[in-house]
Amino acid sequence: MSPHTIAALVGARRRDALVAQLSYTSSDTATVIAPFTGQPLHELPLSSIRDVQDAAASARHAQQAWKTAGFAHRRRVLLRAHDLLLERREELLDLLQTESGKTRGQAFEEIFQAASVTRYYALSAQRVLATRRRRAGIPLLMTTRVSYSPKQLIGVITPWNYPIALGTMDIVPALAAGSAVIQKIDNQGALSMLATREAYLDAGVPAEVWPIVAGPGNKVGNAVVDSCDYVCFTGSTPTGTRVGERAAGRLIGASLELGGKNPLIVLGDADPDTAAADAIYACFSSMGQLCVSIERIYVHTSIADAFTREFVKRVESLTQTAALDNTGDVGSLTSAAQLERVQGHVTDAVTKGATVLAGGTTRPDIGPYFFAPTVLTNVTEDMQCYANETFGPVVAIATVASDTEAIARANDTEFGLNASIFSGSVAHARRLADRLDAGSVNINEGYRGSFSSVDAPMGGMKHSGLGRRNGPEGILRFAQSRTVSQSNGILQLPRTGAEFAAMAGLMVTLLSVLKVMRRR
Known part of the structure; x- marks a missing residue:
């Protein structure tokens, strides 16, 4: 353009x-x-x-x-x-x-x-x-x-x-x-x-x-x-x-x-073709320049080959343009600084032994900050993109042998913003979701389920943030909350030692009765 x-x-x-x-x-x-x-x-x-x-x-x-x-x-x-x-x-x-x-x-x-x-x-x-009543310290009296x-x-x-x-x-x-x-x-x-x-x-x-x-x-x-x-x-x-x-x-x-270094787990009971199609958007929407974007994929060994093959094929078929219409699947990075960061992570990974399955190159034929959506394997701990947020169109795929290994590797990060689980069984995925250290977990979706749920809180655990937006x-x-309590004038609360001596037994009885009644 x-x-x-x-x-x-x-x-x-x-x-x-x-x-x-x-x-x-x-x-x-x-x-x-x-x-x-x-x-x-x-x-x-x-x-x-x-x-x-x-x-x-x-x-x-x-x-x-x-x-x-x-x-x-x-x-x-x-x-x-x-x-x-x-x-x-x-x-x-x-x-x-x-x-x-x-x-x-x-x-x-x-x-x-x-x-x-x-x-x-x-x-x-x-x-x-709205102003609401809360249980008073001494029911009826207050x-x-x-x-x-x-x-x-x-x-x-x-x-x-x-x-x-x-x-x-x-x-x-x-x-x-x-x-x-x-x-x-x-x-x-x-x-x-x-x-x-x-x-x-x-x-x-x-x-x-x-x-x-x-x-x-x-x-x-x-x-x-x-x-x-x-x-x-x-x-x-x-x-x-x-x-x-x-x-x-x-x-x-x-x-x-x-920040986030968001994981996506593909369980062995997932359909590999469907999971691959859905995972692509989770990784490359807005060229990965999204706090909840997926940067790590852990796929069960039983479907790893089929998933990876389909994932790479679909990544290579993405339409990358500067079009101001809906003909493009992915666009451009936003700045020279972003391009430098992404290119630096990929170059570092390749130099240290990572394998590029798709992408890995700039696209100056389209525009100055375009970078091809990139899929890596064999990413190791000594590489910049292993634990650090890339914030770009780069995802690393690794295999896992069990649910336990998948959860452990997904949680092995200082971040805890978003995570995703793809499975053929929602019940299976929900059980695992409770074990993930992330403020949001999406099942059979990358991030849009939780991101669009404006009635539900959104935020991060660990170094991914503090507090919640939405809901x-x-x-x-x-x-700012303000608590206002009033005496109802039914009975005078004790003020002197003698009054406490007279009423302490009654107040202890009240506590016991409230417990039996399961009253908070």
């Missing part, structure tokens, strides 16, 4: 209109590259630390009216935003492809996810955050209720790989709760996120309630953490660890979705 075509697709006036939403900027700019061509796409204005502080102050002021507007108002606004996302999906798909290099179908996953999470929290926020109030300002630091999906999965529940949000976007996903925010603003979200800033993480990102009451971060484990430490230093909470857990992180 030529630079002229890119410019026509995302015209200068439209780009200018989107970046104009960045009200808090300095004179500094960054050049954003179009992955399909390697050519400049636009200049993005950057923010200063003072810009972040000003945006945070304005958002805190605007949050009070947003909170007071109530759940019903916010529900109407978010449901309208849901509709606008769907109405504007073609432009959003164009922007996502242009900025990320992914295929149109894989870009559509983001729109689907954003609409789903928006509808979910619009309709569930009031129920989840009554206890728990209520929730939104934290005032949520900081959201979003990545370049899934800007719309991962952005809305944190921002929408915060807005639904009545919080304001200050978001630091990644430069590479700026246009996609700004166009998404525009839909919410047109639906009725006040611009001041959701300011966006841009700039380097060690400056602007740190300023966001320093300005908010809770922070959400999606990115690498080293950076996320620093974000969590900075948040802890301020005694604020954090949810961190970090009731995803909105409760943005609320």
Whole structure:
């Protein structure tokens, strides 16, 4: 695709209109590259630390009216935003492809996810955050209720790989709760996120309630953490660890979705052809630039040859293009840095004895950052791609002799974000799923089952993160609970030594009765 075509697709006036939403900027700019061509796409204005502080102050002021507007108002606004996302999906798909290099179908996953999470929290926020009675310490004598109030300002630091999906999965529940949000976007996903925010603003979200800033993480990102009451971060484990430490230093909470080295287990009772067809998408969607993408496959020896043969055949038949339509199966890596990382992992593995069954090469005939989907075997512990996240279109296949070996090898990692089991028996797979150290486990699917289940919590174990997004857990992180208990005046609780002496026996009897009645 030529630079002229890119410019026509995302015209200068439209780009200018989107970046104009960045009200808090300095004179500094960054050049954003179009992955399909390697050519400049636009200049993005950057923010200063003072810009972040000003945006945070304005958002805190605007949050009070947003909170007071109530759940019903916010529900109407978010449901309208849901509709606008769907109405504007073609432009959003164009922007996502242009900025990320992914295929149109894989870009559509983001729109689907954003609409789903928006509808979910619009309709569930009031129920989840409703005031409820809890069991009092002394039944009948006391009554206890728990209520929730939104934290005032949520900081959201979003990545370049899934800007719309991962952005809305944190921002929408915060807005639904009545919080304001200050978001630091990644430069590479700026246009996609700004166009998404525009839909919410047109639906009725006040611009001041959701300011966006841009700039380097060690400056602007740190300023966001320093300005908010809770922070959400999606990115690498080293950076996320620093974000969590900075948040802890301020005694604020954090949810961190970090790296993964996600395994897929193909059991001996699986159909090898079906498993191979389904596993390909799990490995190469968005060119593997997805936190829950599969990078390790463990297949039972009884079907290993058949599975591997079919898997490689299908990988070699994938259509890799820069097309802005649904003719492509896989697209491009997003940046020169990503290409360098992927190529480095493959070269290191081959140098140390790994075998390339498919791919392993760049595709400059298509574009500057294209790399062929790659299948490796004989990957050993001394190779970079063995334990480290590649975050690209590279998967290693190994054989296992038993379920026990498969689970042990799948769990042999510092990460625990996503895992997958392919089996002819769902009951068999469920039993093994309980033994996997992963926040999400998908059966006969790579990642989309858990990723799309917005009513269920999503997050990682071990070094893959902290906290959960989605489900009731995803909105409760943005609320502060308040417990209110009252005396019902039926009986005065003891206050003096003499009163305790008189009532202690009665209170012990009460405890025994509650136990017999199985009352909590």
